Amino acid sequence: MLQVMGISKTFNPGGVNERRALDGVELKLQKGEVVTVIGGNGAGKSTLLNAIAGVYTVDAGTITIDAEEVNQLPEYKRASYIGRVFQDPMMGTAASMTIEENMSIATKRGLRRKLRRGVKKRDREFFCDRLRLLGLGLEDRLATRVGLLSGGQRQALTLLMATLNTPKLLLLDEHTASLDPHTAEKVLELTKMIIRKYRLTTLMVTHNMEDALCIGTRTIMMNEGRIILDLNDAQRKNTSIPDLMEMFKKASGFAMADDKMLLAN
Amino acid sequence: MTSSIWFGALEQGLLYGVMVLGVYITFRVLDFPDLTVDGSFTLGGAIAARIIVEGMDPWLGTALALVFGLGAGLVTGILHTRLRIAPLLAGILMMIGLYSINLRVMGGKAMLSLLRLDTIYTDVAKVAPSDWAVLSLGLMVAAAAAYLLYVFLQTEMGLALRATGDNEQMSRSMGVNTDSSKVLGLALGNGLVALSGAMVAQYQAYSDVGMGIGMIVVGLASVIMGEVVFGNRTLARTLAAVLIGSIVYREVIAAVMRMGLPTSDLKLFSALLVIAAMASPMITEKLKPGKTVERMT
Numbered sequence: 001m002l003q004v005m006g007i008s009k010t011f012n013p014g015g016v017n018e019r020r021a022l023d024g025v026e027l028k029l030q031k032g033e034v035v036t037v038i039g040g041n042g043a044g045k046s047t048l049l050n051a052i053a054g055v056y057t058v059d060a061g062t063i064t065i066d067a068e069e070v071n072q073l074p075e076y077k078r079a080s081y082i083g084r085v086f087q088d089p090m091m092g093t094a095a096s097m098t099i100e101e102n103m104s105i106a107t108k109r110g111l112r113r114k115l116r117r118g119v120k121k122r123d124r125e126f127f128c129d130r131l132r133l134l135g136l137g138l139e140d141r142l143a144t145r146v147g148l149l150s151g152g153q154r155q156a157l158t159l160l161m162a163t164l165n166t167p168k169l170l171l172l173d174e175h176t177a178s179l180d181p182h183t184a185e186k187v188l189e190l191t192k193m194i195i196r197k198y199r200l201t202t203l204m205v206t207h208n209m210e211d212a213l214c215i216g217t218r219t220i221m222m223n224e225g226r227i228i229l230d231l232n233d234a235q236r237k238n239t240s241i242p243d244l245m246e247m248f249k250k251a252s253g254f255a256m257a258d259d260k261m262l263l264a265n
Numbered sequence: 266m267t268s269s270i271w272f273g274a275l276e277q278g279l280l281y282g283v284m285v286l287g288v289y290i291t292f293r294v295l296d297f298p299d300l301t302v303d304g305s306f307t308l309g310g311a312i313a314a315r316i317i318v319e320g321m322d323p324w325l326g327t328a329l330a331l332v333f334g335l336g337a338g339l340v341t342g343i344l345h346t347r348l349r350i351a352p353l354l355a356g357i358l359m360m361i362g363l364y365s366i367n368l369r370v371m372g373g374k375a376m377l378s379l380l381r382l383d384t385i386y387t388d389v390a391k392v393a394p395s396d397w398a399v400l401s402l403g404l405m406v407a408a409a410a411a412y413l414l415y416v417f418l419q420t421e422m423g424l425a426l427r428a429t430g431d432n433e434q435m436s437r438s439m440g441v442n443t444d445s446s447k448v449l450g451l452a453l454g455n456g457l458v459a460l461s462g463a464m465v466a467q468y469q470a471y472s473d474v475g476m477g478i479g480m481i482v483v484g485l486a487s488v489i490m491g492e493v494v495f496g497n498r499t500l501a502r503t504l505a506a507v508l509i510g511s512i513v514y515r516e517v518i519a520a521v522m523r524m525g526l527p528t529s530d531l532k533l534f535s536a537l538l539v540i541a542a543m544a545s546p547m548i549t550e551k552l553k554p555g556k557t558v559e560r561m562t
Contacts, residue, residue, distance in 0.1 A: 053438070079440035092438070094431035097424070104421070105428050109440040113421040161439070 001201050002029040002052070002169055007061030008225075009051055021047040022058070023225035029169075034195055034202040034216030038209065038244075044225040045205045046087075049171045052203070054078040065168060080110030083162030083200075085155065085175040092158030095147030099138060099157065102146055103127045106161035130160055133197075134190060152183035156190055163194050170195065172204040188215075209241045223252040272400075274519040278512030279403030280464045281483065283410050285491075285511040286504070287457030288484030291338075294418070295430040295450040297345075300356030300481055304363025305337040305455040307477035309462025311370040314377040314472035323385045327463045334459020335452045337363060342448030367474055375474045384467035399468055406464065410457060411504045417453075418500060426450050458484075479532045482539055487511040489542040514538075 004027040011019045021044050037045050051058050054075035065081050093102050104118040131139035134156045176184035206212050221229035228251040291299040309330035316326030344355040371377050390398040417423045428436040429446035436443050466472040491510020497503040
């Protein structure tokens with residue numbers, strides 16, 4: 001489904017702030033596979049997701065989605081295949097527009113936008129059906145401006161919008177990291193439910209080791225722009241969180257020095 | 266005499282209101298501080314005046330103003346999206362470039378008089394009471410423009426345009442070509458601005474190479490005043506507020522002039538008005554401590 005072959009990305013090449021964010025990353029995802037991504041700060045997790053989404057072009061390597069090479073496609077064209085949820089709940093929705101207007105924009109992901117009414121009556125029924133999945137009562141607030149919703153509600157809505165037109169690939173970039181623990185858990189439950197319901201191929205970055213090991217079927221660990229560990233489901237079953245920390249230390253030569261990762265346990 | 270001043274301000278409010286709708290699209294919807302407006306307003310006036318002076322149909326001149334205004338906005342959009350020139354600079358470059366173009370359009374003259382020549386208003390005066398010609402045509406054009414915008418901003422393309430101004434990252438992740446959205450918005454905005462310029466030139470019976478100076482400030486002042494007076498809770502309300510703001514602005518100007526301020530001070534007055542409106546949320550927030558202030562634009 002997704003094939004990432006030898007991609008590299010260096011920020012500020014030649015400058016004082018030169019930083020090699022991705023260093024020959026190889027990754028293959030089967031259709032329907034759900035993979036969690038862990039690693040310390042600056043390991044290249046977000047860069048990997050952004051490179052796949054087309055936020056920036058890579059210096060080397062190829063990215064293929066369903067046998068189509070997407071390297072040269074701009075971000076908005078790759079959006080036809082990819083649904084995304086960002087870490088910042090404000091990033092995934094347009095605050096000044098209503099819930100139904102936001103959802104209408106999402107239904108046109110990958111399609112031509114025309115000069116016809118954006119929100120039609122039968123759209124509203126469809127939106128309500130989907131919003132009911134969230135169990136947040138948003139189906140009664142279609143005409144509410146999204147800016148009036150809480151961070152958790154906005155993130156749940158973003159998740160719904162990202163999957164409204166079933167994407168070939170879902171990219172979740174620490175999408176629960178800036179929510180309070182209770183809301184984070186709720187959004188994570190919704191995420192699992194939606195991934196299962198639509199059998200979405202997913203790449204999920206997380207800081208939470210426990211989530212990393214229990215969600216999906218495979219976990220990869222990144223460090224300094226490289227994938228340093230790739231655990232399949234069977235291997236994961238025999239791996240505890242301390243094991244994971246130990247593996248990180250062995251593979252990278254450093255102890256996991258990230259506060260968030262330690263606190264997440 | 267007194268009543269005619271207020272009536273004149275109402276007429277102007279509607280004619281300039283079309284320009285304010287244009288500024289609303291670029292500045293508010295698209296969040297793009299577009300200074301092209303100063304040049305495209307004059308461009309509209311210049312094109313209409315030249316066509317009329319040449320003895321051609323004033324309606325044709327007005328329509329051409331709209332078309333070339335669209336073109337000016339298109340070029341600003343291309344400067345920004347293709348050549349990656351910052352919004353403010355792209356607008357300033359267009360404004361300066363258009364100054365020379367406008368002089369050329371007017372045949373090298375700084376002013377073209379339309380006295381005793383047929384305009385769109387003399388045509389309307391044939392079918393309506395002549396005192397009401399400007400008001401009725403202004404009302405029709407402004408209302409039609411506002412209604413068409415209202416419909417457009419709720420279409421799939423319109424929603425993409427609004428999303429682009431609200432959250433570019435989200436728009437791109439939803440497959441919106443944000444560059445195209447910006448070009449479209451800038452073209453539409455400047456089209457309306459030039460149309461307004463054409464109507465104002467025919468109203469005052471001359472076009473002047475400096476008639477667009479500070480138009481962006483006038484537009485902004487009107488948008489802000491309208492939102493303060495009438496609110497912006499829904500799209501329909503905001504669009505109505507924009508037109509009402511334009512009328513209120515002209516009435517305020519008329520009032521100030523009646524107080525004896527010379528017309529040459531009007532631009533300073535407009536600038537102060539915008540500063541006051543922009544600063545007002547900051548000042549009211551200062552009164553209730555412990556809250557952070559979000560800048561208006």
